[in-house]
Amino acid sequence: MTDPGGWTGEEAVGRRELQVARLLALQASNDIPGVRTLRARWLCSLLRAPGLKVGSGVRLDCSHPQLLGRLRLGRDVELGAGTVLDVSGGLVIADETTLSEGVMILTHEHAISDRSRHWRMQSIDARPVVIGRGVWLGARAIVLGSARTVGEGAVVGAGSIVTREIPPFAVAVGNPARVVGWRGRDARVAPSNAN
Numbered sequence: 109m110t111d112p113g114g115w116t117g118e119e120a121v122g123r124r125e126l127q128v129a130r131l132l133a134l135q136a137s138n139d140i141p142g143v144r145t146l147r148a149r150w151l152c153s154l155l156r157a158p159g160l161k162v163g164s165g166v167r168l169d170c171s172h173p174q175l176l177g178r179l180r181l182g183r184d185v186e187l188g189a190g191t192v193l194d195v196s197g198g199l200v201i202a203d204e205t206t207l208s209e210g211v212m213i214l215t216h217e218h219a220i221s222d223r224s225r226h227w228r229m230q231s232i233d234a235r236p237v238v239i240g241r242g243v244w245l246g247a248r249a250i251v252l253g254s255a256r257t258v259g260e261g262a263v264v265g266a267g268s269i270v271t272r273e274i275p276p277f278a279v280a281v282g283n284p285a286r287v288v289g290w291r292g293r294d295a296r297v298a299p300s301n302a303n
């Protein structure tokens with residue numbers, strides 16, 4: 109998996125930590141603020157993701173345990189409420205990237221080409237995804253493994269379905285997501301805490 113520019117995260121999260129983090133994320137009691145804060149701290153440390161902000165009901169998904177992939181989260185990543193991260197194929201989310209509410213990233217795919225066999229009996233393909241630095245995925249956007257990369261500083265509109273690579277600093281919307289504009293030519297990803 110190629111890393112996006114600006115990566116400063118630690119090595120990928122180990123299998124054990126990832127399993128624990130999955131349980132922690134799944135079993136969280138989201139209505140109690142104290143528990144939520146504690147869970148966010150645990151996840152931050154387990155996932156080696158300094159400054160990680162986690163909304164309620166975030167899921168780290170891996171429906172085929174034999175595929176459990178690598179997860180790398182950068183600094184100051186925000187995962188909005190109800191975000192679903194399928195970690196089975198491998199996933200990188202770089203620094204200062206925000207996933208708004210209900211975003212899904214799907215990193216595995218079922219082969220469907222052989223019509224004589226049920227698709228469940230066909231192969232499962234890991235499809236690693238890299239979300240670059242300073243990206244904003246709007247609410248309920250879906251990123252499929254076929255997208256491979258959402259480039260640094262790109263913005264994906266709410267409800268969009270990303271099926272192909274999105275270049276750096278592009279603004280992409282719709283289903284399938286298409287580039288409809290670009291952030292300013294000289295755009296730099298300003299650190300989110302810079303005022």
Ligand SMILES: CC(C)(COP(=O)(O)OP(=O)(O)OC[C@H]1O[C@@H](n2cnc3c(N)ncnc32)[C@H](O)[C@@H]1OP(=O)(O)O)[C@@H](O)C(=O)NCCC(=O)NCCS
Nearest residue numbers: 208209245246247263264265266267268279280281282288
């Ligand atoms: C992608 C987004 C940032 C673009 O904002 P913008 O630069 O102001 O773009 P505009 O509103 O000028 O729209 C540009 C075009 O894209 C279309 N468009 C914008 N957002 C769209 C979306 N999510 N899905 C489909 N089309 C969209 C507009 O209809 C417009 O098309 P037109 O030129 O044919 O009229 C914004 O529309 C968006 O989706 N934001 C996400 C909101 C969100 O998730 N909020 C949660 C906050 S945590």
